[in-house]
Amino acid sequence: MSRSDVLVDAEWVEAHHGDDGVVLVEVDEDTSAYDKGHIRDAVKIDWRTDLQDPVRRDFVDKAGFEALLSARGISNDDTVVLYGGNNNWFAAYAYWYFRLYGHRNVKLLDGGRKKWELESRELVTDVPHRASTHYTATAQDSSIRAFRDEVVAAIGNLNLVDVRSPDEFAGRLLAPAHLPQEAAQRGGHIPTAKNVPWSKAAQEDGSFKSDDALRTLYRDEAGVDFGKDTIAYCRIGERSAHTWFVLHELLGQPNVKNYDGSWTEYGSLVGVPITVGDAS
């Protein structure tokens, strides 16, 4: 896996508008952004209503993912190009879903919606019609998803990368600064975790930093041991999906998992160790 396999730029998107077998999908943190304007022919996935189980705290199951992609007119062989706002935060989360359920050809638009908008490229409000398909997902790929017991077992053994802001890492905030402060029962971080805020992987326009800059950030500055397996977490597993993309898809680290339970689960567990305070 390398950068050219998993990222496309705006010129690529404009050159492939209308191609059979290429589907643009917008996934935004602000789920109303699509309705105000989107890239021509893009369909929308709502991370909250489409990707989450409506009752339990979990993802849509395999059948639900199949129904979603079938309804959006996405086939197993299609090249899916995901994009969204806020440095592709939620697009990267959706990318991880597509990989989790075995979609072969999925990419991110580098820089996402923000870079596209800041470059004053075309946005339309027309919603495309795509004929429904019969999408078939694979079973979840457990090699990229971590659960709480393996996170506890990883303390002091594997790389734990906490991708939240320094204030959340230290325990001063329980949620990102653009959200109300409601979350886990306790603040702080998982002992031995390194703090590399997810956004450090992106440049100001939302595109990813170079591979060299990313290696420097994680390995040389934060001390992530590239010889060990890694688990990334944030508050509910969305920002850490972005970091998973960087470590696993861009830098080609072989064993990287996203812990989607993240701090809202870990910080509410009874009896697990917690460290408070800034990174040393």
Next chain:
Amino acid sequence: MSSDGCGAPAGTVVAATDAGSQAIVQGKVTQNGSTVLTGYARLLNSGGDFVAEVPLGADGSFRFFAAPGTWTLLVLAPGGVRAERTVSADIGKVTELEVAV
């Protein structure tokens, strides 16, 4: 308002009038007296590191729930527009600012 996710509130920001136990920083972005409809507001900590970012609402508005302290607000908009403001946040207070770019 999302209560279960990292997600931002959907749609236009509804200005807060009572901060409760929050430290709210909110405001509006204008250009030549008109509302800026397309753009982004980001909050940087005192070390210059990114903390959060929101797209501007339909009325050019933004809102952050910060921790007490001094922050930098950075506004990005098409045409290479980039504006920075220093702002302080306090618990129980709504700090309002208008950013003319």
